Amino acid sequence: MILNGKELSEKRLAIVKSEIEKTDLKPCLATVIVGEDPASQLYVRMKHNACGKVGIRSVGVELPGDSMTEDVINAVEKLNKDPAVHGILVQLPLPRGIDTEKVIESVIPEKDVDGFHPLNNGRLFSGRPDFVPCTPGGIMTILREYEIDPAGKKAVVIGRSVDVGRPMAALLINADATVTVCHSKTQNLAEETSKADILISAIGRARFVGPEMVKKGAVVIDVGTNHDENGKLCGDVDFEKVEPIASAITPVPGGVGPMTIATLMENTLESARRHANL
Numbered sequence: 001m002i003l004n005g006k007e008l009s010e011k012r013l014a015i016v017k018s019e020i021e022k023t024d025l026k027p028c029l030a031t032v033i034v035g036e037d038p039a040s041q042l043y044v045r046m047k048h049n050a051c052g053k054v055g056i057r058s059v060g061v062e063l064p065g066d067s068m069t070e071d072v073i074n075a076v077e078k079l080n081k082d083p084a085v086h087g088i089l090v091q092l093p094l095p096r097g098i099d100t101e102k103v104i105e106s107v108i109p110e111k112d113v114d115g116f117h118p119l120n121n122g123r124l125f126s127g128r129p130d131f132v133p134c135t136p137g138g139i140m141t142i143l144r145e146y147e148i149d150p151a152g153k154k155a156v157v158i159g160r161s162v163d164v165g166r167p168m169a170a171l172l173i174n175a176d177a178t179v180t181v182c183h184s185k186t187q188n189l190a191e192e193t194s195k196a197d198i199l200i201s202a203i204g205r206a207r208f209v210g211p212e213m214v215k216k217g218a219v220v221i222d223v224g225t226n227h228d229e230n231g232k233l234c235g236d237v238d239f240e241k242v243e244p245i246a247s248a249i250t251p252v253p254g255g256v257g258p259m260t261i262a263t264l265m266e267n268t269l270e271s272a273r274r275h276a277n278l
């Protein structure tokens with residue numbers, strides 16, 4: 001079965017739109033982008049487009065690539081103070097030289113719709129999640145909507161990044177899965193991944209996960225957005241070879257990526273609701 005993130009994201013966006021139409025809410029998302037990385041520009045554009053589709057106002061702050069950490073923090077602080085702005089996100093990665101952690105910590109947790117602030121991280125890891133990072137949050141929505149219950153299953157996450165691997169592991173633990181996190185120092189990676197009932201790859205290496213790494217009947221979730229040697233967009237998973245042995249699998253494009261954006265819209269609506277005490 002193909003887990004169709006594109007279709008599901010459209011369904012979720014339609015719900016956000018109709019929820020907004022039912023209220024007087026005027027949700028607003030602010031994005032901050034530093035420099036001219038084409039992928040980051042594309043993702044920010046996609047976020048503004050999604051806002052337009054669902055009726056969320058969006059404002060974009062663009063800073064030059066040679067900005068200092070303090071310049072980015074100053075921009076974030078202005079948005080923190082603006083009562084019309086409900087969600088703030090700083091597009092990652094930031095150019096080298098900028099202290100990403102300091103910037104993330106400068107977003108007030110109430111507007112942290114990316115769920116990256118240490119307070120929101122701590123809440124997630126203590127089993128009381130608030131704003132959850134959009135990619136892992138979107139993956140949990142895929143699992144829920146396709147009635148794949150992680151409880152009691154063995155889940156393996158490849159990658160321990162702060163924005164995907166770690167929060168993904170925490171969400172799966174909260175959903176009662178038995179979770180293993182693999183990374184660059186993991187020994188016998190294929191031995192670990194082949195035990196997974198749910199395998200989530202977030203390492204950013206084109207078609208790295210082959211059929212020898214996947215148990216028959218596993219659910220395979222591909223977070224990778226890579227380009228192969230011919231410049232073709234592809235995931236971490238060798239889709240053609242793994243799809244026949246998986247019970248369910250997300251494609252790239254059209255899997256996890258669109259759900260990242262849909263979850264961001266949901267988080268922004270939720271923030272606006274709280275602001276209005278709804």
Ligand SMILES: Nc1nc2c(c(=O)[nH]1)N[C@@H](CN(C=O)c1ccc(C(=O)N[C@@H](CCC(=O)O)C(=O)O)cc1)CN2
Pocket residue numbers: 043044046089090091092093114134135225233252253254255256257258259260261
């Ligand atoms: N502040 C943040 N920065 C980054 C995040 C994030 O959640 N918050 N995640 C990623 C990038 N990202 C969103 O920002 C993102 C990546 C991919 C997609 C997506 O829909 N991809 C499409 C393919 C698009 C293409 O043609 O390249 C797909 O998979 O179908 C959405 C969002 C890092 N930075």
